[in-house]
Amino acid sequence: MKQLSSLNVYNNEIGCEGAKYISEMQQLTSVDIYYNEIGDEGVKYISEMKQLSSLNVYNNEIGDEGVKYISEMKQLTSLNIPDNRISVEGVKYISEMKQLTSLDISYNEIGDEGVKYISEMKQLSSLNISYNEIEFWQGGGK
DSSP, X not given: OTTOOEEEOTTOOOHHHHXXXXXXXXXXXXXXXXXXXXXXXXXXXXXXXXXXXXXEOOSSOOOHHHHHHHHTOTTOOEEEOOSSOOOHHHHHHHHTOTTOOEEEXXXXXXXXXXXXXXXXXXXXXEEEOOSSOOOOSTTOOO
């Protein structure tokens, strides 16, 4: 499968071990691994994929430690990371990813403080922050 550039393994419960095998396919530029329970350790393997420009890790039990690994992926331009366990600490790491143009961080727990970090990401052309316990944005009301 050396010619493969995109891989979707939606809802297969591959876990950390499966993520390790996927990370060996270094030619991939796009990976969708949603609903697979890869966790922080699995995303550590994925973060070693240096050609990856698009990553979807929806609902994978990824916390702030896993986000730290993802933030080291300087080639990533699109990140979908909804429904994980990301707090303000994780958002700090994501906000350092100045190359991102698309971010979906919905269904996490970033709150008002997390929005402050996201609002610094002026390069974003697409953003989803739905369902994040946000009460105020830029001083506005609910």
